[in-house]
Amino acid sequence: MRRIAVVGAGQAGLQLALGLLGAGGYEVTVVSARTPGELLGGPVLSTQAMFGPALRVERAAGLDEWEATAPQVRSVDAALVPEPGVRALEFTMTLDEPAQSVDQRIKMARRLSLVEERGGRVEYRELDRAGLAELAAAHELTVVAAGRGELAGIFERDAARSPFDAPQRRLTALYAHGVGAPDPAAGPRARMHALPGLGELYLQPALTLSGRCDILLWEALPGSPLDCFGDRPPGGEQLRRMRELMAFHLPWEAELWAEAEPTDAGASLYGAITPVVRRPVARTTGGVPVLGIGDAVVVNDPITGQGANSAALAADAYLRAVLERGDAPFTEEWMTALFEEFWDRHARHGVALTAALLTMPDHLQAVFAAAAAHEPVARRLASTYASPADHADWLATADLTAAYLASVGAPAPDGH
Numbered sequence: 001m002r003r004i005a006v007v008g009a010g011q012a013g014l015q016l017a018l019g020l021l022g023a024g025g026y027e028v029t030v031v032s033a034r035t036p037g038e039l040l041g042g043p044v045l046s047t048q049a050m051f052g053p054a055l056r057v058e059r060a061a062g063l064d065e066w067e068a069t070a071p072q073v074r075s076v077d078a079a080l081v082p083e084p085g086v087r088a089l090e091f092t093m094t095l096d097e098p099a100q101s102v103d104q105r106i107k108m109a110r111r112l113s114l115v116e117e118r119g120g121r122v123e124y125r126e127l128d129r130a131g132l133a134e135l136a137a138a139h140e141l142t143v144v145a146a147g148r149g150e151l152a153g154i155f156e157r158d159a160a161r162s163p164f165d166a167p168q169r170r171l172t173a174l175y176a177h178g179v180g181a182p183d184p185a186a187g188p189r190a191r192m193h194a195l196p197g198l199g200e201l202y203l204q205p206a207l208t209l210s211g212r213c214d215i216l217l218w219e220a221l222p223g224s225p226l227d228c229f230g231d232r233p234p235g236g237e238q239l240r241r242m243r244e245l246m247a248f249h250l251p252w253e254a255e256l257w258a259e260a261e262p263t264d265a266g267a268s269l270y271g272a273i274t275p276v277v278r279r280p281v282a283r284t285t286g287g288v289p290v291l292g293i294g295d296a297v298v299v300n301d302p303i304t305g306q307g308a309n310s311a312a313l314a315a316d317a318y319l320r321a322v323l324e325r326g327d328a329p330f331t332e333e334w335m336t337a338l339f340e341e342f343w344d345r346h347a348r349h350g351v352a353l354t355a356a357l358l359t360m361p362d363h364l365q366a367v368f369a370a371a372a373a374h375e376p377v378a379r380r381l382a383s384t385y386a387s388p389a390d391h392a393d394w395l396a397t398a399d400l401t402a403a404y405l406a407s408v409g410a411p412a413p414d415g416h
């Protein structure tokens with residue numbers, strides 16, 4: 001049996017651990033800072049929209065147990081709000097495959113229990129660098145899946161790949177019951193509103209501890225009037241402020257929130273993420289190389305919903321690489337090559353797409369304008385969120401975008 005340790009019990013770590021246990025031949029230890037009970041009784045962790053490619057990976061791994069209960073989101077209604085109360089450029093982005101959001105508190109609590117049921121060992125403690133050194137010395141491979149926690153600091157920031165050095169948005173999210181739907185007969189749909197100079201609002205139906213709910217993710221430009229949750233108010237006050245701002249900027253949305261209530265005492269989330277890419281391998285204080293995965297090495301702002309998707313795809317890629325490695329040693333060179341392959345094939349595109357959405361260059365604005373009039377553009381945009389590698393083929397430069405828009409008869413970006 002090969003001995004493998006996974007530090008961190010989130011999307012990346014638990015999926016990888018369960019994959020190894022499913023494959024057989026691995027003695028797996030997971031170190032988790034939180035017990036299932038602490039997760040279930042604690043605050044929400046993410047808004048965790050997952051798209052088709054990541055959900056397919058979970059399905060193939062037998063980790064799709066919420067598919068019948070979680071709302072299946074087939075489209076996203078997008079609108080530009082150029083000034084308070086005005087909706088412009090409305091269009092619907094139809095997804096190639098349904099997306100879904102299952103509260104990570106439910107998901108990770110269940111997966112922690114599954115690790116133990118399937119013969120893995122879970123150590124409940126918050127690991128520090130000394131603990132990591134001890135753990136790594138006792139295992140053939142140690143994967144650090146500790147998310148944005150302090151431990152990720154062992155991986156050096158890769159300046160050339162890190163697009164920003166400060167948060168581009170201040171985030172707040174709320175899980176709520178009682179939110180109306182613009183067209184209840186249309187089935188579960190997500191909604192996004194872009195407010196130039198202020199930020200973006202994303203709404204999506206999801207599954208939480210108390211059943212179906214709606215999640216509002218509030219992406220405020222730092223210093224803008226939407227950036228008013230720095231004091232992290234409790235859910236009731238958070239909702240009151242959100243309603244007040246919606247009543248001014250998006251009165252049609254405020255109406256839908258008239259009867260809303262936070263789902264539970266942990267329904268609110270606050271933060272600000274500095275997008276960062278780190279080097280994938282670090283050495284412990286004992287000199288043993290450890291491998292990073294998920295948010296521990298690639299962190300995106302959630303504006304494009306890439307993080308959990310990328311973590312799921314990374315867990316799948318790392319699992320395959322470990323299985324292919326057979327009995328050979330897990331060397332630093334192997335770790336680096338594994339990450340580079342994943343970076344090249346997937347992660348770099350999510351980083352680039354997210355950076356583009358955060359900064360909205362002119363050619364991307366032209367894409368959104370074109371999407372309102374040309375259904376194929378809206379569909380391709382939706383599909384790029386789910387499979388960001390397509391970003392390189394049509395959104396990476398103004399020339400690529402101009403060529404694509406011309407091919408569908410849409411107006412070119414300014415200057416083309």
Ligand SMILES: Cc1cc2nc3c(=O)[nH]c(=O)nc-3n(C[C@H](O)[C@H](O)[C@H](O)COP(=O)(O)OP(=O)(O)OC[C@H]3O[C@@H](n4cnc5c(N)ncnc54)[C@H](O)[C@@H]3O)c2cc1C
Nearest residue numbers: 008010011012033046049127147149294295302307308309
């Ligand atoms: C507001 C918000 C909204 C988001 N929305 C989306 C979205 O819609 N779609 C999407 O794909 N992504 C979204 N994300 C990002 C997504 O949640 C993360 O990218 C994803 O959860 C990363 O998974 P991970 O396993 O790498 O890390 P995490 O999920 O952060 O898991 C890390 C785990 O490690 C544990 N840990 C940390 N340090 C230690 C330690 N020292 N010892 C032991 N355990 C430790 C933590 O407790 C945690 O359980 C969002 C994030 C935020 C903040």
